[in-house]
Amino acid sequence: MSDDDNILTETFRRVLGDVVTSERIRAFEDSPALAPIWPELAETGFLDALVGEEYGGAGLSLAQVFPLVLALGEHATPVPFAETMLARAWLAPHGISLPDDAAVVLAPRSAILPFAEVATHALVADRDMIRVVEVTSGSNDVFRAGGALTLNPGRELGAFAGTPGDLLLAAAALTSGQMVGAMARMLDMTLNYAGERQQFGRSLGKFQAIQQQLAVMAEQVISAQVAARTALRSTHFEPIRVAAAKCRANEAARLVCNIAHAVHGAIGATAEFDLQLFSRRVKQGQVAFGSERYWAVELGRARVTADCQTTADFLRLHLMDEDV
Amino acid sequence: MTINVDSFPPVRIPEEAEALRPQVKAFIAQQLMHMPPHRRARTWAGFDADFSRALAAQGWVGLTMPKEYGGAGLDAFSRFVLVEELLAAGAPVAAHWIGDRQSAPLLLHYGTEAQREFFLPRICRGELFFCIGMSEPNSGSDLASVRTRAEKVDGGWKVNGQKIWTTYAHKSHYMIALVRTSGTSEDRQAGLSQFLIDLSLPGVTVNPIKLGTGDTDFNEVFFEDVILPEDALVGTEGNGWAQVNAELAFERSGPERIYSSLVLLDLWSRSLKDDHDAGDLERLGLLVSRLAPLRNMSIAMTGLLVQGKSPVTEAALFKDMGTEVEQAIPADIADALGARLDRTPDPELMRTLAYLMQLNHVFSLRGGTREILRGMIARGLGLR
Numbered sequence: 001m002s003d004d005d006n007i008l009t010e011t012f013r014r015v016l017g018d019v020v021t022s023e024r025i026r027a028f029e030d031s032p033a034l035a036p037i038w039p040e041l042a043e044t045g046f047l048d049a050l051v052g053e054e055y056g057g058a059g060l061s062l063a064q065v066f067p068l069v070l071a072l073g074e075h076a077t078p079v080p081f082a083e084t085m086l087a088r089a090w091l092a093p094h095g096i097s098l099p100d101d102a103a104v105v106l107a108p109r110s111a112i113l114p115f116a117e118v119a120t121h122a123l124v125a126d127r128d129m130i131r132v133v134e135v136t137s138g139s140n141d142v143f144r145a146g147g148a149l150t151l152n153p154g155r156e157l158g159a160f161a162g163t164p165g166d167l168l169l170a171a172a173a174l175t176s177g178q179m180v181g182a183m184a185r186m187l188d189m190t191l192n193y194a195g196e197r198q199q200f201g202r203s204l205g206k207f208q209a210i211q212q213q214l215a216v217m218a219e220q221v222i223s224a225q226v227a228a229r230t231a232l233r234s235t236h237f238e239p240i241r242v243a244a245a246k247c248r249a250n251e252a253a254r255l256v257c258n259i260a261h262a263v264h265g266a267i268g269a270t271a272e273f274d275l276q277l278f279s280r281r282v283k284q285g286q287v288a289f290g291s292e293r294y295w296a297v298e299l300g301r302a303r304v305t306a307d308c309q310t311t312a313d314f315l316r317l318h319l320m321d322e323d324v
Numbered sequence: 325m326t327i328n329v330d331s332f333p334p335v336r337i338p339e340e341a342e343a344l345r346p347q348v349k350a351f352i353a354q355q356l357m358h359m360p361p362h363r364r365a366r367t368w369a370g371f372d373a374d375f376s377r378a379l380a381a382q383g384w385v386g387l388t389m390p391k392e393y394g395g396a397g398l399d400a401f402s403r404f405v406l407v408e409e410l411l412a413a414g415a416p417v418a419a420h421w422i423g424d425r426q427s428a429p430l431l432l433h434y435g436t437e438a439q440r441e442f443f444l445p446r447i448c449r450g451e452l453f454f455c456i457g458m459s460e461p462n463s464g465s466d467l468a469s470v471r472t473r474a475e476k477v478d479g480g481w482k483v484n485g486q487k488i489w490t491t492y493a494h495k496s497h498y499m500i501a502l503v504r505t506s507g508t509s510e511d512r513q514a515g516l517s518q519f520l521i522d523l524s525l526p527g528v529t530v531n532p533i534k535l536g537t538g539d540t541d542f543n544e545v546f547f548e549d550v551i552l553p554e555d556a557l558v559g560t561e562g563n564g565w566a567q568v569n570a571e572l573a574f575e576r577s578g579p580e581r582i583y584s585s586l587v588l589l590d591l592w593s594r595s596l597k598d599d600h601d602a603g604d605l606e607r608l609g610l611l612v613s614r615l616a617p618l619r620n621m622s623i624a625m626t627g628l629l630v631q632g633k634s635p636v637t638e639a640a641l642f643k644d645m646g647t648e649v650e651q652a653i654p655a656d657i658a659d660a661l662g663a664r665l666d667r668t669p670d671p672e673l674m675r676t677l678a679y680l681m682q683l684n685h686v687f688s689l690r691g692g693t694r695e696i697l698r699g700m701i702a703r704g705l706g707l708r
């Protein structure tokens with residue numbers, strides 16, 4: 001990462017800190033609506049970060065945008081910002097223009113569609129075309145996080161060549177990034193809480209049993225972050241990298257959510273406390289765009305059919321996390 | 325400093341280092357042609373002095389040592405490539421493993437010029453093998469409580485005490501031992517020093533300890549009035565604790581903490597080519613998804629070592645997770661094979677599985693236990 005990229009990320013983090021406050025997330029959850037979060041985020045210009053320079057965008061790479069995707073998760077952002085960034089980049093070369101205020105979700109077949117409750121448009125796939133359609137949500141926001149189980153498609157704005165697989169890979173990769181961002185934030189919150197909360201005359205973090213759990217939590221968060229970084233460091237979404245990242249994020253999520261809530265005790269589950277804003281989104285992410293079983297089978301199949309003598313070769317050829 | 329994902333900055337293995345890979349693959353293919361998988365599965369627990377010498381003849385032992393001491397003058401990335409290939413193939417590397425991994429770097433860093441000139445070329449030629457003398461019967465995790473003692477005597481040191489669990493002491497030439505040179509166990513980290521102990525000296529007794537598997541990998545080693553020369557001291561008297569800790573980054577950050585069961589994983593994976601169910605693919609995929617970030621973390625730490633850093637907390641985190649996967653591989657494969665009541669599995673696959681099933685419970689012990697590593701991570705998180 002260059003210094004410029006770091007400045008970019010810090011700027012974006014600051015904006016998110018101001019715009020995506022926990023009061024606003026709670027208001028959103030009580031009655032889902034794009035305003036005020038969406039227009040304030042859209043105003044920053046970051047929506048065109050991935051759009052090629054020749055189409056008037058910033059022309060950043062996926063690797064450069066990866067920290068922004070993490071940051072969205074770290075703030076429990078309830079709107080499809082990363083997904084809209086990607087949609088705008090995909091659409092620009094095809095001359096398909098979206099309304100300025102379009103909030104786009106990626107909608108491959110999936111058990112649940114995060115952000116769909118407030119989406120104005122969706123990318124949907126059939127066979128070899130990806131279509132941009134206006135949508136209204138089919139409701140059923142079962143996690144109270146702005147997701148939906150189905151979408152009602154309306155008018156089509158255009159289409160371009162692409163497969164359902166491409167759409168699923170992109171959706172799973174962006175979801176993994178936001179999940180690990182949220183999990184990193186949960187780790188921070190849990191470490192802070194363990195330092196403050198006292199029982200038996202000591203802060204919780206002084207108890208060895210708690211220390212050991214937090215060590216495991218940190219391991220899970222860091223390795224899921226490395227896996228997501230690997231998936232988002234290439235120029236496009238590669239099936240093996242995305243499979244490993246989503247699988248790892250999902251598996252980590254089990255332990256991370258359980259330990260975070262265990263260390264917080266009862267208060268972590270309350271509406272008033274922020275932790276559950278993150279854990280509900282992480283859990284919604286676990287169900288979305290392929291669970292760990294789905295991606296593990298894909299990854300296992302890739303390993304078995306790969307022309308690699310050893311798994312070390314497979315990791316080196318397909319899952320290398322290089323500085324780009 | 326708080327440990328987090330930025331503690332593992334992504335790096336690319338340089339091309340000069342990658343250039344070594346095909347040569348190593350070709351060498352191993354030729355050397356191990358007739359070695360069955362269940363023997364390969366021993367990998368860094370497999371002792372074969374001839375193999376180590378053949379490797380040394382290629383210039384591949386002590387790769388990171390400077391040329392003037394007989395090394396190849398290459399960096400830690402080249403060593404990563406070399407050992408990754410050796411481990412993945414299940415090469416029997418135990419004979420030179422400790423000397424190559426930690427004794428030589430220790431002597432290069434803390435040794436006197438005379439020690440470097442004597443030991444490093446001999447390590448690089450595969451002539452001298454080393455073992456680690458840290459644990460004692462009453463000092464396991466609580467290493468600072470060691471009681472083996474070296475007393476200053478005329479012209480040298482006199483050592484009395486006992487080490488235990490010393491891997492391949494019965495086949496090594498030297499032990500680097502952590503012993504007390506002043507104070508008592510209550511003084512903890514202060515007053516500890518490291519010594520080079522020639523295991524052929526009078527007063528040294530090495531008794532092999534048999535494992536449940538029937539193998540004899542480790543030993544108990546007794547010291548009775550063993551007289552060491554003045555220059556057996558490594559580094560500074562009283563600085564033993566800091567020196568041992570510097571070794572730990574080397575000891576815990578390498579790919580041997582994720583690849584101990586790899587020969588089995590690949591044998592099983594090959595058997596799945598024409599005969600698998602979705603459950604098998606799921607297990608395999610999950611294991612690969614856990615290994616992938618860990619390999620990248622090991623490479624990131626290699627980059628830190630190249631920069632002269634000592635990622636001790638990072639290595640603890642990596643090793644704790646890595647040994648969990650190494651332990652899961654035999655257990656998962658056993659579950660997969662045992663579920664197929666309709667099949668008689670390949671005997672060689674079963675031999676390899678049985679060996680690792682009997683050994684995998686020690687993966688989390690050797691090199692420091694989970695509880696100790698997690699304690700270090702907790703400190704890295706600011707909790708202690």
Ligand SMILES: Cc1cc2nc3c(=O)[nH]c(=O)nc-3n(C[C@H](O)[C@H](O)[C@H](O)COP(=O)(O)OP(=O)(O)OC[C@H]3O[C@@H](n4cnc5c(N)ncnc54)[C@H](O)[C@@H]3O)c2cc1C
Pocket residue numbers: 455456457458459460463464465466488489490491492542686689690691692693694695696
């Ligand atoms: C295959 C193998 C090879 C080895 N090779 C070598 C070698 O070459 N050289 C060498 O010096 N040593 C070697 N060892 C020894 C190894 O380093 C020790 O086994 C290890 O440090 C643990 O010590 P211990 O076995 O005495 O267990 P103990 O320290 O007695 O620990 C037993 C259990 O108690 C836990 N425990 C201990 N203290 C605490 C605490 N404060 N809080 C919570 N839990 C705690 C431990 O985590 C462990 O689960 C080897 C071990 C094995 C298994």
